[in-house]
Amino acid sequence: MLSFVEGSKIPRASNDTTINDWILDFVERHMDKDANPCEEFYRYATAMEEKVWRYYETCLMASEATRSPKHYLELVSPDVNLTWPQFAHEKDKWLQVDFNWLRTLAHLRRYGMENFIIRMNVQPDAKDTNKFVVNLYMPDAEKFQEADNISDLLINIGVDSSQNKESVSLDEDGFTNEFYTLAELQNRTELQLQKYLKIVFGRSFNGSFKVEVQNIKYLEGLEEILHSYDKDVVVSYLMVKFVNFIMALDGSGPDGDSEKCLDAVRFQMEHASDLLYEDHYLGTKKLEEYTAEVQRIFEAIKQSFKNRIEKNHLNLSSVDVSALKEKLLAMTLTVGILPSKANHRRFVTDFYQGLELDSEPDFAKAQLEVLKLRTLRVLEQLDGAFSKNEGFFLLYDEISNNNPVPWFEVSGNTIVLVYEMLREPVLATEGQHDVFKMSLLGYLLTRKLMENFTPYFLPYDGNGNYGEVLRSFEDYPSYKEALACLNSTQTNNLAKRVIDVVSLGIAYDAYFGEGSQFDQKQPDFTEVPLKQLFLLSIAQWFLGDAKYLDYGAADTDEVRLGQAMRNLPNFGEIFNCPTSAVLNSTDNCQVW
Template identity: 25%
Template structure:
């Protein structure tokens, strides 16, 4: 099943079409010619309007607004917790305790060493830098794979290898564990700057006299790992039991999985190992390494992982971000209960689903025109997959008793009573989150369908006004919410999704016309799927809206043509703070590519072109 996840936030009742339009127009630079540089026209005043804001674009703005509401909700929960009937063991109590422990944690980098004192590299071991002066570190007792198993329980991965729980490529109704080679950034998995590495080692209490030498050795170890990875060797994948995997690689994978899941692991457990030859070579490499160096590298990577997880400071908004990231199912439920009336909530859902149904209908009409010259079997494949897509509003499970379901979900997350201890409680949440993910590998989709989307990522960002407003004109709805849904609908049929059927399983797909479109897009874009979503998503959203509004030439609250409002609203989804130049330039190029050569856009703004600057790729 293909799922598009959406979240909503409540709207201010006095909102109007005029206010929405004024918000759009306030970002427009009327001096910039829309036919020459549409981004400058649609977004020219964005920087000035948001000069004092902490967010870069509309997505970050929505995130900020949601966090502000959640801070208010946490303040209310804190007041409720003073009442005698407040249940500290409820979902509300657990969320509040985690939030308060975060808010009260010390605001300094030294907290990283606190984590490392709680989490050891193995039974009876400490990390090398914590050995008392005059004592030697018992490196013969250190087993790097066991150490990684312990740290994987908290969500660490991509150290020496990557571990994920994925849909079984042979049967998408099941999950399984996938092991793969580690991924690297441009050069390293460590911080880009050598000074940053030194800083991290200093923060986690590595003796100053050892820091530079250790940092250089860790860089060398990573270089050796990179040379072992063959990106072309994609066919070297195997489904294998952990017993056979252990025999062929020489590593104790049985013990690794037992530590990871916290119980016995059947030797027959099947895993998918990608780039198998890497894992056979890994033992030879690791056997040659100094145990203290390997332990220090793992420790440093864990420290960086925790640094990313804690998101810096301990202000209220940062702590509710922590709650959303690590307890997003609970946060979504509390948000819905606090900020939505059932009638408003239901009305929003019905309207969004209606918009999507119209987008789907228009998509199927375009499929029926068969520009790609699909076979009858391929047409059936497209239609069946498009019809299987569902909208998941607010990312909550479908159940008659939401509170009971979520209470059961968090039943095993137990915090100690007494004084707050952020480090202990953060680790408990990370461990709980990881165990929920791992539990899926022993269950089918049908057993876990209510919680499929709850992984380690932050919850999807909820769109408040001006993203979607129930009472607004269709031109606002289809040009933003409609465009985003159309973008993702198209993405389900882009290069990564085109071979995946409605059952989630791979199927072969070949279309000469589709390959022509991909080839065309690749000449002007590195991210083909994103371009497909931008270009075809805009066309799908526009033609769906145009069909809805075909008998209306004007809107009663403005003299502007509705087509101009439509394209301005789409364009402003790409607006961002130009101080962040890389993102700014990418969004500028994406928007220009989407509208270039699109006849309804040219007609709306009176653009007369001999030919587009770039070839218009027909999808």
């Protein structure tokens, strides 16, 4: 029989609905009606809930032994017919001759570990986001300019520091993105990348296949660097990095903590989790209401920014103004991570097709199967397995953490709002005053919208393709003057300050500006004036208590909040500030 995850039990019938109606509805919602019952009755009658439950239950019930680093390494070897040297019966007889670091890297990549030594992923082509490309580049945290990058770790795993040798210095100047055929790339780097891709993707690539390379000099120096170390040192390094990657994931700890196990399902089977959240928490009616309200807020924000573009404070050319408006009007908001135009249950069922989880409670084995399937789906995007015609959908190698913030995706020119944010205190369609909707969700969405209009993302057009029209926007004298004004009190992150200041002004105008469709009546639950309440509510995002805000590297919360408020023209009037007050500024900086 079907098992149910927590919170998905059949609800009690209302007065006008019989329990039979509820049961029938539940059964039908969990059927895969595209399957032929005469051929695939299990698929027809059983949905992916069973796989979700089995993964959760395995995480909860599996013994500590099945979560140990050693057990993961027993299940994932460095190569075919090759064990890790630490597991060899006689270490001096470990088959070094059979070890190839690039092949091992490829085997580990199949489980989603993509950010070290060589970072390889599948992503939309910047100049044509309707197709995907293979991208190779230097990882964020793996820069082999100095031996110290490896030596500390090697010492920690018991490798004699005398085995460390001087590494080759890599020149990072001349950073570029260029396409190379595999044949050209192998000739320049001496790296057997055709074999690497064959292992990762499970299929062959010919020498004429083109890949996008970022910083070719890094790849050119890798082989010499890694050959300067003994093979057992390099394989130990790879082993430790893989263990670190795995053990950082939810559920990989020493015991079956229910909250961590829920997070393991939520973030490692995120598409199934979205469907469960949609079906069993939101429901069709609430989802439609919330989606409509979110879109109403987003359209108001877009209109507020459009008004600023048309006023043209920066004295832009008519071509640039048109390009900015076109880019803005084409920008969309995607609610949830599943493709909006697809049948979600069918999509998710197909997504997890092939995932088989044993009934035995071995968590490492189950987690590796989930990660392998998830990575396979990411890589399948190269073949256009998921179409934009089904609605925006993009798979990421990186596994999310417990921080449900919206994000901006340039390739789709869209903001993705995760389902977890369709709940109090961010949004509640019944009884929530508009002042809180706009100050909480509205301000957060405005921040993401403005990321699209920072110099880094400006060259991308309304379809998410890199173009030339706005490529030199940051060279505009008026734009440079506006940034200099904001930086008169020097900041650690000017781009972040621009977003702080501009987003507050746009959200404020969207709510209080001319033509606003939002309720501006003074609420009866407080005597705090509405405009003060709006700003006080936004201020909570800067106080370090809100888990939804990703601060990143920036100034202190106090500095950020102060700069945002002092550059809002109405601030002094709203709080009846004396003219001498620090935040009652008469020389507000205006970027847009």
